[in-house]
Amino acid sequence: MFSFSVPLGKLVRRASRLRGGGSAFPGLVVEKIDPGFMRRTLTTLPHGVAVVSGTNGKTTTTKMVVELLESQGLKVFTNRTGSNFTRGVAAALLGEVDWRGRLDADVAVLELDEAHAVHFVNSVPPRYCLLLNVLRDQLDRFGEIDKTAQLLQHIAAKTTGTVVLNREDPRVARIAATLTGQEVKYFGLDDSLLGTFPNDDDMRAAPGSPAPAALPEKPAADVVLRKVGADSAEFEYDGGTVTTGMKLRGVYNIFNAAAALTLARSICGGGAATADHATLLEALSKVEPAFGRGESLTVDGQPLDLVLVKNPSGFRLGLKSFPAGGYATMIAINDNYADGRDMSWLWDVEFDSLRAGGVDQVTGSRAYDMALRLQYDDVRIGAVDTEIAPALAAFIREAQGKPKRVFCTYTAMLGIRRELSKITTVEVVS
C-alpha cells in the first residue's frame, strides 16, 4: 500500500534540517497526517519492536542491546538521536525508511521515557519490553513513584511476547503477577551486590526498619550479575558463569548489562539468528558508555570523568561506583526543565563519602543549594560559582596533575562539554 505521508515527511525532515529545526518536528507532521505510519512500519519487522524503559540507565542499556544484536548479525533500527518519545521515534524512522515507507531492519530497539512509552505502546504494541527500574526521577513530571510503576505495567501489558523485568526492584518485579499471556524473564543480582543497589524503599530505612519485602520468593533469573571487578564482570546464565572484560564503568551500568543480555538472548533465541555466547560477550566487552554516562575524557593528560546524576538513586550509585579517593571533585547542578526544577532530591543523597577529600568546585544554577547540602553533611567546599565556564576553568587549573571527576545534571553536562571543547582538546578515551 502506497503511503502519501512518507515522502511528505521526508521532505519536511529535509526542510527542518536546513532550518536547523528540532529532530522531532517532522515526526510530528507525519503523526498528524498518517497516524498509522509507525505501526505499519515497525510491526512488520521480522523480530518486531523491543521497548526499553525505566527511570535510570535507558540510554546505555539500549546502546548495549543494539550492539549485542548487531553482533548476532541483526540489522537494528534504534532512536539514536536521544529523542526518546513517540514523535522522536517517528522522526528517526523517517530518516531510515525508503520512499515507499519500508524499513530495512530486522528489529527495532527503542528507548522510551516512561510517560511517552505508554502512548507509544498503545499505537505500536511491542513484541518485547525491558523494564529497568522505578526510582525517584523528576517526580515533578509524574507526580508519584507508584504512578511510574503503573506506566511500566501498562507497557508490559501491551507487550505481545516477552517481558524482561528487574528481579531486584520490587515495583518492577511485581509487574509479573499482573501479566497473563506474556512470557516473563528476569535479570538479577547476586545477593552480595544487593547492598550497592538501594531501591527507593530503603532509601531512608534506618537499621531496624526494614524495607517492604521484595517478592516472597525470588524467581530464577535468565542472567545474574555475580561479581564486578575493576574492568570486568562475572555473569551467570545457562547454569554456568562467565567472566568478561568491561569498558563500561559504574556498577549500575554493569547491572544493566545483565538486562541487555537477557533481552538480546530473548530476541535472538527464537528467531533466525541464534545467540552465540562468545560473540555476545565479546560485543558486551566492547560497549562504550553512552554520551555523558560515565564518560572519561582526557584533559591536560589526566582523566576527567563525567558522571551524569539526575535523581537521588543515580547520585548515590554514582558516588558509590566512582570512589572519591585521589580525585579532584566538582559538582554541577542545574534546575532547567530537563534536569527537573525540584531541588528536594539533593536531600535524599548522602555525601559523607566526599567528606575526606571535599568538593573543589560547585557550580550550576543551583550551585548554592548544592553547597548548602554539602555544608549540612560537613563536606568541605573549595569554591562556589553558579557560572559553569569560570568554575570549570578554575577546577581544571587548580586540580592540575590530578584525575578529575564531575558529577553533573543533564543540562550542566551539556554546558561542561561545550566548555571543555573550547579550553582544551576533548579526546574521548573510553
Place this chain on the structure above:
Amino acid sequence: MSQAGVDPVNGSKGTIRVVQLYPRDMNIYGDWGNALVLQQRLRWHGYTPELLEYNVGDPFPDTVDIIVGGGGQDSGQLVIQDDLQARAATLKDLAEDGAPMLVICGLYQLFGHFFKTRTGAVIPGIGVLDVETHGTDERLIGNVKVSTPEFGEVLGYENHSGQTRLGSGVRPLGSVAKGTGNNSSDGHEGARYRNVVASYLHGSLLPKNPAIADFLIRTAAERKFGTFEPGHPDDRFAELAREHAARRPR
C-alpha cells in the same frame, strides 16, 4: 530529667529529642532534609540532638521535644492511617501543650480533619489542625515563594493535588507571592496553630528557611530548659541559596 542549664555531656546546653514521624512511608521529595537540618542546627546552637524515627507499630517515645513529618504517596498515607489514628490523642495533647512540630504535605493533610479523595472516599485525619483537604485532578507543581509575618520570605517547592482549606482555628503560614500553596483560590500557603508549622513546601523546607528551623529549636529549648541560648550557625550558603532560588522560574 534535664534541668535548665548544662547537660553533663561535654558542655552541651542539653539534649533535644527530635522525633521523625513515619520516615519509612512518609518521606518523599527530600523531607528527610528537615530532620537533618534540625540535627545539625541543634549542634551548631550548642545542644545535643537525638533523632528518633517513629514508624508504624513502634512504641511511641515517652519524651518528645520536636516532631517532624513529611509527605508521602497515596499508598504511604494508607499504610500509616490506622497507626496515626491510634496516636491521635498523644499528638493532639503534645500540640495543645505547645510542642514544636513541622508537618509537610501528606502529614499536613492528615493532621487536619480529613482528606476527601476525588472519588469521594474520606481518609480521616487526626484533627490537630482545623483544616480539611479535597483531592483534585489538578497537580500543583513548582517553585513557591511565600510572604510570612513570622519567618519573612519562605521558599520551597510544592507538588500536591490535594487542596486544603483553613478553618477559623488556624491561621495561614503566609500568602503566596509565587506558586499556588494551599489551594488554587485563596492565595494562602500552610497553616499555623500554637507551635505547629504546617506547609506544602518541600525543597527541603528547613535548609533554605533556617528561621523556621530555629523557631522549632528555640521553642523546644525554652519548653525544656526555660531558656534558649542561640549559637552562631554560618548561614551564608543558605542566604545565597535563597537569593538564587527566589529568582528561578516557577
